[in-house]
Amino acid sequence: MAEQRALSSSHPVLSYADPLANAGHDFVLLVARVMLGWIFLQSGWFKLMSYSAFTGRMTGQGVPAFLGYIAPIVEFVGGLALVLGLAGRYAALLLIAFTIAATWIAHRYWTMSGEARTANTTQFWKNVSIMGGLLAVFAAGPGRVSIDGLLRRKA
Numbered sequence: 001m002a003e004q005r006a007l008s009s010s011h012p013v014l015s016y017a018d019p020l021a022n023a024g025h026d027f028v029l030l031v032a033r034v035m036l037g038w039i040f041l042q043s044g045w046f047k048l049m050s051y052s053a054f055t056g057r058m059t060g061q062g063v064p065a066f067l068g069y070i071a072p073i074v075e076f077v078g079g080l081a082l083v084l085g086l087a088g089r090y091a092a093l094l095l096i097a098f099t100i101a102a103t104w105i106a107h108r109y110w111t112m113s114g115e116a117r118t119a120n121t122t123q124f125w126k127n128v129s130i131m132g133g134l135l136a137v138f139a140a141g142p143g144r145v146s147i148d149g150l151l152r153r154k155a
Contacts, residue, residue, distance in 0.1 A: 029143030030085070036133045037082030040095055044076025063105055074098050082137070085146020092138040096131050103127040
């Protein structure tokens with residue numbers, strides 16, 4: 001089954017970038033997956049390398065212990081799956097759920113004041129933007145330059 005691509009994004013006057021987007025579709029999806037997945041991959045790796053300190057911090061914030069234990073694994077494995085394009089849509093959904101939870105736990109700017117409020121407002125909306133990128137990957141799929149693409153071609 002061929003991947004569906006938009007041939008024209010808008011009115012012809014507003015569609016001059018369409019040939020470039022269509023020609024580089026799979027490469028753009030690869031770059032997008034790597035850029036989105038990398039933040040989860042490296043953050044999850046650092047948490048895994050200081051596992052007990054991370055889980056201690058989470059339980060100290062009132063997070064149930066089991067979430068503190070699974071979060072670094074979910075973050076790392078989800079990031080790796082996204083970068084590789086392995087179960088890409090599921091990886092995007094998993095990372096959206098993870099990001100919602102992490103944002104709710106760590107960036108509740110409306111409960112803060114001063115510099116903490118300013119910094120966490122930025123982090124909150126950065127995470128919302130990342131979720132937008134993950135939704136785009138979910139909608140578009142991982143592209144042909146992915147493990148999913150390779151498996152699809154062999155099926």
